[in-house]
Amino acid sequence: xxxxxxxxxxxxxxxxxxxxxxxxxxxxxxxxxxxxxxxxxxxxxxxxxxxxxxxxxxxxxxxxxxxxxxxxxxxxxxxxxxxxxxxxxxxxxxxxxxxxxxxxxxxxxxxxxxxxxxxxxxxxxxxxxxxxxxx
Amino acid sequence: xxxxxxxxxxxxxxxxxxxxxxxxxxxxxxxxxxxxxxxxxxxxxxxxxxxxxxxxxxxxxxxxxxxxxxxxxxxxxxxxxxxxxxxxxxxxxxxxxxxxxxxxxxxxxxxxxxxxxxxxxxxxxxxxxxxxxxxxxx
Numbered sequence: 001x002x003x004x005x006x007x008x009x010x011x012x013x014x015x016x017x018x019x020x021x022x023x024x025x026x027x028x029x030x031x032x033x034x035x036x037x038x039x040x041x042x043x044x045x046x047x048x049x050x051x052x053x054x055x056x057x058x059x060x061x062x063x064x065x066x067x068x069x070x071x072x073x074x075x076x077x078x079x080x081x082x083x084x085x086x087x088x089x090x091x092x093x094x095x096x097x098x099x100x101x102x103x104x105x106x107x108x109x110x111x112x113x114x115x116x117x118x119x120x121x122x123x124x125x126x127x128x129x130x131x132x133x134x135x
Numbered sequence: 136x137x138x139x140x141x142x143x144x145x146x147x148x149x150x151x152x153x154x155x156x157x158x159x160x161x162x163x164x165x166x167x168x169x170x171x172x173x174x175x176x177x178x179x180x181x182x183x184x185x186x187x188x189x190x191x192x193x194x195x196x197x198x199x200x201x202x203x204x205x206x207x208x209x210x211x212x213x214x215x216x217x218x219x220x221x222x223x224x225x226x227x228x229x230x231x232x233x234x235x236x237x238x239x240x241x242x243x244x245x246x247x248x249x250x251x252x253x254x255x256x257x258x259x260x261x262x263x264x265x266x267x268x269x270x271x272x273x
Contacts, residue, residue: 014149015179016160025151029243032152043150044181045209048216073181080185107164107244 006135007040008128009061011085013074014044019103020068020091026109027120028066031128034121039128044074047081058083062135064127066120067091086134087127094123142176143264144199147227148210149180155227156204157245158253162227163202165257166264175264183213194219198267200260202227223263230256 012028015021032039040061046054057063058078064087065074075088095102098119103109109117147163150156166175176197182190194214201210202225211224230252231239239249 012151013179013181014151015181016147016149016163017177017179021179026243028151041151043148043152043156043207043209045149045184045213046207048184049207049209049212071179071182071185071187073179073185073187077181077184106168107161109244 006132007038007061008086008131009057009063010039010041010124010128011044011057011063011065011074011078012041013065013067013069015068015073016106018068019106022106022109023103023113023116023120024066024068024091026117027124030117030121031124035125035128038132044077047077055082058085062086062131064089064124064131066124086131089120089123089127091120094120097123141174141268142193142197143171143174143222143267144194144197145175145177145202145260145264146180146194146199146210146214147202148204148208150204150209152242153204154239154242154245154249155231157241157243158230158239158249158256159202159204159210159225159227161245161250161253162230162256162260165253166260170257170261171264174268175261180210180213183217186217191217191219198222198270200263200267201225202256202260204228222267225256225260227256230259 014025063085065085066089103113145163147159178190200223237252240246
């Protein structure tokens with residue numbers, strides 16, 4: 001019997017202007033590194049700069065978007081240029097849920113920011129599990 | 136009389152999982168935070184992907200420098216896709232090719248060697264920022 005192994009796409013906004021964008025990027029990378037067999041990613045601007053193959057991403061993989069602010073760039077760009085995401089996560093909501101304050105720097109995160117990275121990564125991993133279960 | 140540009144937009148790609156994407160990001164932060172604060176400015180590249188009016192205005196009304204982490208040139212193409220013109224486009228790998236003693240590592244954020252390389256790269260880009268900031272429109 002053939003077993004179909006599904007990977008879940010994780011799309012990070014990685015917004016450069018906000019500390020939450022850096023947080024988003026670090027948390028997504030953490031999940032990608034901890035769940036290499038189950039997750040895959042794409043650079044968000046490739047939906048514009050890439051070709052058909054890149055734009056087929058959300059059609060090929062059930063996708064979770066992770067956004068650093070309520071402009072929802074990752075969710076909107078994925079839906080418009082690739083396909084409707086299975087789940088959309090928002091960093092401020094995750095931090096609020098975990099009682100954590102947002103980071104206040106754009107780079108060189110240290111131990112003070114690690115709790116936020118871990119909390120966001122935990123929520124992404126939970127969403128990955130939920131999507132895999134649904135699949 | 137022409138007007139002076141007040142700001143120069145520096146846009147790294149949003150490369151995730153590529154060391155030169157992380158180097159591009161670190162170089163841009165070095166510019167806007169340390170070398171040319173107030174002159175060099177950033178916006179989120181994904182805002183251009185969703186055609187955010189403020190971000191589009193920023194890159195169409197000011198000179199733009201892009202720093203891309205791979206040959207797909209996402210930053211450059213994203214600016215062009217919204218009608219902006221790129222004044223100078225850098226490929227982050229070139230900084231490494233010119234400074235092989237500073238090999239960057241790290242997919243999310245660059246390591247110490249990568250940070251040093253970003254400082255060197257940012258000094259080079261800062262010269263371009265100065266040139267563009269001083270340039271008067273004809």
